[in-house]
Amino acid sequence: MESAFAVLAEPTRRAMLHLLATSERSVGELERHLRMPQPSVSKHLRLLREAGFVESRVDAQRRVYRLRPERLMEVDSWLEPFRRFWSAHVDALERHLDRQLDRTEREPAPKRRTTRPRTKGRKR
Numbered sequence: 618m619e620s621a622f623a624v625l626a627e628p629t630r631r632a633m634l635h636l637l638a639t640s641e642r643s644v645g646e647l648e649r650h651l652r653m654p655q656p657s658v659s660k661h662l663r664l665l666r667e668a669g670f671v672e673s674r675v676d677a678q679r680r681v682y683r684l685r686p687e688r689l690m691e692v693d694s695w696l697e698p699f700r701r702f703w704s705a706h707v708d709a710l711e712r713h714l715d716r717q718l719d720r721t722e723r724e725p726a727p728k729r730r731t732t733r734p735r736t737k738g739r740k741r
Contacts, residue, residue, distance in 0.1 A: 621670075624665065624668040629661050633665065633671075634689075637684040644658055644679065644682070647662070671683065
């Protein structure tokens, strides 16, 4: 799993996965979307392919890439215990905020102190 996180740590590769999540794309399409030169795009795609996140097929004169969701599902499974941890904390925060809101709705609003407008040249 460590190598998967190393691959996903790079922002360009995450952007590529995001683009491939919507549809298959050629190297040229990825170049245009990411505004990167072809050698850089190819390097990142090679790493994603070797890590099992994408696969490619040849379509006439171009290579088309698509997402392989299985590898992302492995990462998702690894994250599950942490998601439960945060979910419990977020639920507790939501309950706390709801209690605070209920309290403020029941209590009258405090009177606000009005201040006089300042005049130029006068210091307080």
